[in-house]
Amino acid sequence: MxxxxxxxxxxxxxxxxxxxxxGRDAAVLKKALASVEDSLAADMYGTGTVIEEFQAEMAEALGKECSVFFPSGTMAQQIALRIWSDREGSKKVAYHPLCHLEIHEQDGLKELHYLEPLLLGSADRLITLEDVKGMGPGIACLLLELPQREIGGQLPEYAELEAISAYCREQGIKLHLDGARLFEVLPYYGKTAAEVCALFDSVYVSFYKGIGGIAGAILAGSREFTETSKIWKRRHGGDLISLYPYIVPARYYYQQRIGxxxxxxxxxxxxxxxxxxxxxxxxxxxxxxxxxxxxxxxxxxxxxxxxxxxxxxxxxxxxxxxxxxxxxxxxxxxxxxxxxxxxxxxxxxxxxxxxxxxxxxxx
Amino acid sequence: MxxxxxxxxxxxxxxxxxxxxxGRDAAVLKKALASVEDSLAADMYGTGTVIEEFQAEMAEALGKECSVFFPSGTMAQQIALRIWSDREGSKKVAYHPLCHLEIHEQDGLKELHYLEPLLLGSADRLITLEDVKGMGPGIACLLLELPQREIGGQLPEYAELEAISAYCREQGIKLHLDGARLFEVLPYYGKTAAEVCALFDSVYVSFYKGIGGIAGAILAGSREFTETSKIWKRRHGGDLISLYPYIVPARYYYQQRIGxxxxxxxxxxxxxxxxxxxxxxxxxxxxxxxxxxxxxxxxxxxxxxxxxxxxxxxxxxxxxxxxxxxxxxxxxxxxxxxxxxxxxxxxxxxxxxxxxxxxxxxx
Structure with missing residues (x-):
């Protein structure tokens, strides 16, 4: 050995x-399920109380008009970038060299969506305002990950984040938040989720990192954005007949741990x-x-x-x-x-x- | 009203x-979960006993070398057609005009995989051997759905199915089975699942139709085929950290209802x-x-x-x-x-x- x-x-x-x-064992799911009635109706292809209520709660927590529950962040984020790419009429997006989409998704963004990512900054440090200003023209969307996981979970100072957001807005570059661990950084920033998300056009959060659910993600933004994301969710094969086996634990452990x-x-x-x-x-x-x-x-x-x-x-x-x-x-x-x-x-x-x-x- | x-x-x-x-309520999941120990370890990104055992069982039941559990049939089937298309070097695939991929998936096959489906036969009847012989050249893969759901669940006679399979093999056309309701047709054919699947290069079956699970699908074929399908599963955002909330019910209700x-x-x-x-x-x-x-x-x-x-x-x-x-x-x-x-x-x-x-x- x-x-x-x-x-x-x-x-x-x-x-x-x-x-x-x-441990990640069956007890995690059983415990969450014990919190709901046997008669709780399954969601059906994105409709039904169990999914709609959670989406509404998360939209409110993130300060966005609407949100959509996805089986995975991989799916949610590729779709977010695709929507902004289509909207802006450019296949160019930008993200950190160690972005999840670049190193953990078997190049789904390129193989399924034919997007052309610019690797911004260096692998060993955060993206800076200077990097953003030097991106060159034609970037449809910039993805920022808070915290930047692959370098230990580092964060830009909040003032720099605000400056990047202001610059992107001014330049017409959409800003997407990879917030897989967004809830986990709020104490350091001393901000609410909605305050941080207000800097971004679209936001993804995960429910099995700090929250400790089974799997699943929320993608939030304007109604127009989230409605388009539902079409892509269907295309990706993510519009499952029922997602409640992930939604119930997501909600349960969110309530348990967000505080x-x-x-x-x-x-x-x-x-x-x-x-x-x-x-x-x-x-x-x-x-x-x-x-x-x-x-x-x-x-x-x-x-x-x-x-x-x-x-x-x-x-x-x-x-x-x-x-x-x-x-x-x-x-x-x-x-x-x-x-x-x-x-x-x-x-x-x-x-x-x-x-x-x-x-x-x-x- | x-x-x-x-x-x-x-x-x-x-x-x-x-x-x-x-009813499709939370009791369906709770009942299945009660059949496993609290200490059952979650699967992790496609590995672990709970997913590997079920995949092995299903590969055996379907008479294929390997099988892979997917969150949805939509994802599994697009991927199957993409793999055969890449293998054969042709974007052309063929299926029935009322195929699930054509009418229920927001054109995922075209929007994500850029495949070019030929709608074979007529909407109001089954695909025949004559249709298949008249497809013209360059079809990488033919998808047959057994039973053909949108026309009431009709089936070709078994001899015709065998003839279509033999023709495709002779012509080097891959044959994929949309077996969303495969288990349900075996009594009529008087065949085992493995006997029917032997006519096909790849097979998809569902676990929430006749089986009555929550969601999820199996894609089966050769080891080379299923290994490639895992890469695409990751790209689609379907390689969830844990799929056991669908696998446990799939297995439980399969055992309850396959007989x-x-x-x-x-x-x-x-x-x-x-x-x-x-x-x-x-x-x-x-x-x-x-x-x-x-x-x-x-x-x-x-x-x-x-x-x-x-x-x-x-x-x-x-x-x-x-x-x-x-x-x-x-x-x-x-x-x-x-x-x-x-x-x-x-x-x-x-x-x-x-x-x-x-x-x-x-x-």
């Missing part, structure tokens, strides 16, 4: 974990500080701006994995099931704070980091 | 219905005979070949609806919530036999049809 499998197995045997809301985002954010800062106190460990960002951050280790995966496995076995606390190698002799992983962290014993946590620091110091 | 709304409301007040498996298809078929023939015994009523096909048929009324919707409403109110039995006008002074609806029919009181059923015949005779 190699180190990667050994790490996953050892993680699987731990009693508690640092990240997340707990806890500040807590997750504070805990992320606390935990990042614990990591940063260890030899050969640094977090990105150093001080988190949401419930997520990346943990970088200045040693190769093969050397780190046995250390982590030892700590899992001794403490019963699992840090991560997997590590990603980076160029050079280092590796990292992504961490998202959820319900679990608050239940951890502080002495056990301190002991875990004491062990981690001690063992890394010896290497 | 117009007749259509009045009919739907009156239907909503009936105690029992002729068609289906009962009942002969019963539904016999009941459909019995019920069609009752309809055909009434004045101004005829079924298509006259003798059903599956659990479904269409019921045509030789009078306009506006005249029929009050008659049906009266019968619903007097008997408590609901025939249909809606009617579709056809050209001319007639209308029709589609009926699918499910679990409910077997539980109806025979005397109440006879009284319902006596009333229907009596009232239609007077018009």
């Amino acid at each position: 190699n180190e990667e499998n050994a790490l996953m197995e050892a993680f699987g045997r731990t009693q508690v974990q640092l990240a997340g809301h707990g 806890r985002m500040s807590e997750y954010y504070e805990q992320a800062k606390e935990l990042a500080a614990l990591f940063n106190s260890c030899h050969k460990v640094s977090t990105l960002p150093e001080v988190p701006v949401s419930n997520m951050f990346h943990i970088h280790f200045a040693l190769p995966l093969e050397q780190l994995a046995p250390v982590l496995i030892g700590i899992y076995n001794e403490t019963g606390i699992g840090l991560t099931p997997r590590l990603k190698p980076t160029g050079g002799n280092s590796c990292y992983y992504e961490l998202n704070i959820g319900d679990v962290y608050g239940g951890l014993s502080k002495p056990a946590l301190r002991e875990t980091f004491r062990l981690l620091d001690e063992r890394l110091k010896q290497l | 117009n007749e259509e709304n009045a009919l739907m409301e009156a239907f909503g007040r009936t105690q029992v219905q002729l068609a289906g498996h009962g 009942r298809m002969s019963e539904y078929y016999e009941q459909a023939k019995e019920l069609a005979a009752l309809f055909n015994s009434c004045h101004k009523v005829s079924t298509l096909p006259e003798v059903p070949v599956s659990n479904m048929f269409h019921i045509h009324f030789a009078l306009p919707l506006e005249q029929l609806a009050p008659v049906l409403i009266g019968i619903y109110n007097e008997t408590g039995i609901g025939l249909t919530p809606r009617l579709k006008p056809t050209g001319g002074n007639s209308c029709y609806y589609e009926l699918n036999i499910g679990d409910v029919y077997g539980g109806l009181s025979k005397p109440a059923l006879r009284e319902t049809f006596r009333l229907l015949d009596e009232r239609l005779k007077q018009l």
Whole structure:
């Protein structure tokens, strides 16, 4: 067995974990379903109380005229960009080099919609106002991801975001928000979702990141935009006869967790500080701006994995099931704070980091 | 209130219905979920026991090397045709003029995949071997739907199906099965699913028609075909983090109902005979070949609806919530036999049809 499998197995045997809301098992769905009556009528092809009420609630929370529930963000965002591309009569869109559409969707945007993305800025930093001003002509839509997940969940300062929004409006460039983790950044910005979304023409939010539902996404914007998105949802094969198996958990866990985002954010800062106190460990960002951050280790995966496995076995606390190698002799992983962290014993946590620091110091 | 709304409301007040498996409410999902442990691990992006086991079971049932679970048939079938089109290097595919892809999918096949469908045969009848022989050159894939839903669920004789399959193989034309209701036609053909599927290169089956699940589809074929379909599933936004909320019910209701298809078929023939015994009523096909048929009324919707409403109110039995006008002074609806029919009181059923015949005779 190699180190990667050994790490996953050892993680699987731990009693508690640092990240997340707990296991992704059938209990997650059962618990949410227990909150609705047996007689709750299924939605039918986008109609019915269960879907319409949630769409209305989310439109209000996001400060948009309308919203549409989608089975996935992949589908919702390709469609958003396609609509703006058609509207503006240009196949050019712009996004970060590590945008979800560029690296996780098998090029659906290009293969299905024939759009031509401009990779804006650099992979290792946020898009800036200067980048936006230098895009060149003919960009139908700029997609911004808040927080920028693949670089640890970084955020532009709010004033820069406002300036980018103002510039795009002035230039007639549509601005789309990849808000997969939008709710998670509101405490840092000290803004409501509606305030942030007001800077954008269209918005996608996810219900299985910080919210911890099963799957599913909301796409919000003007009525005209969302009505067009329903046609594309049908074309993509996303207008399922019934989406309530995702909507009921989305609504249930939204209600459970939307009020806890500040807590997750504070805990992320606390935990990042614990990591940063260890030899050969640094977090990105150093001080988190949401419930997520990346943990970088200045040693190769093969050397780190046995250390982590030892700590899992001794403490019963699992840090991560997997590590990603980076160029050079280092590796990292992504961490998202959820319900679990608050239940951890502080002495056990301190002991875990004491062990981690001690063992890394010896290497 | 117009007749259509009045009919739907009156239907909503009936105690029992002729068609289906009962209401599409949250209890359908809860019941299926009760069959699995709370600790059942969610599938993750197409991996995990819950999805892999079901895909293996369905591949075996359909006699194909592999199968892939999709959130919808719309997605699965567009992808099947796209794969064959790419493989054969031709954008031309062929299907029936009332194919689901042509009339129910907002032209996803054309708008997302730029395929060029040839509408084969006529809208009011099945595709024949002669039609297929006359298609002309360059067709990458022929899609056949068994049964042909929009004309009442008709079926070609099995020998003709075999001849079409043999011809396509000889000519190098891929043959895809729209088997949304495949399980429902097996009793008429007296064949296994695997025997029918052996005539086709790729096969789609649905889990919320006769099976009565929530949503979802299986696409089956060779390993090479299904592996390519997974890439397109990701592109379409159908590779959800977890599909178990559809897979668990699909498997549960498949096990419950796959053995009942002969019963539904016999009941459909019995019920069609009752309809055909009434004045101004005829079924298509006259003798059903599956659990479904269409019921045509030789009078306009506006005249029929009050008659049906009266019968619903007097008997408590609901025939249909809606009617579709056809050209001319007639209308029709589609009926699918499910679990409910077997539980109806025979005397109440006879009284319902006596009333229907009596009232239609007077018009």
